[in-house]
Amino acid sequence: MKINAKQIGFNKPFNVKPSVKNYTRANGMLIKVLKLSANQTRNTTLNPTNPKYADYLLKTIEQEQSVISDGLQFLQEIFKLNDKQVEHVEESIPGINEFANYLSYVIQRIKGMSDEQIKLENEKDRKKQNQDPKK
DSSP states (O other): OEEOOGGGTOSSOEEOOOOHHHHHHHHHHHHHHHHHHHHHHHHHHSOTTSTTHHHHHHHHHHHHHHHHHHHHHHHHHHHTOOHHHHHHHHHHOOSHHHHHHHHHHHHHHHTTOOHHHHHHHHHHHHHHHHSOTTO
C-alpha cells in the first residue's frame, strides 16, 4: 500500500507491505499515542495549585518524549528510513500534535483504511467538535 509522506517532508509516498508484523507495530504505537492523549486530557483538568500537578506535568513531558522517539523509530521501521531521512522527518514536522496526527494517519492506513475513508472520518470528527452542545 502507498502511504502519503508529504506531511513529513517527502514528495513521494512510501510503499508499505501489509503484514501482521506491521499491524502489530501499528497497534503498539497506537497504544502509546492513546496513553499520551489520555494523560494530556487529565492534565487540562488539574488545577496548577494541586500538589500532584507537577508530577502529572512531568509524566506528560516524559510521555511526549517517548512518543516522539518511539514514533520516529516506528516510521523508520515501517518506511525503512535511513538515519538522514529520520533527521529530515524530525526537521519537517512543526510540533507534537502534527506528529501525533501523522502517526495516527499511518496507523489507520496500516490497519486497512483508505485515504478517502480517513478523510471522511476526520471530517465527521471536526463536525462533531464544532456542533453546538445544546443541540
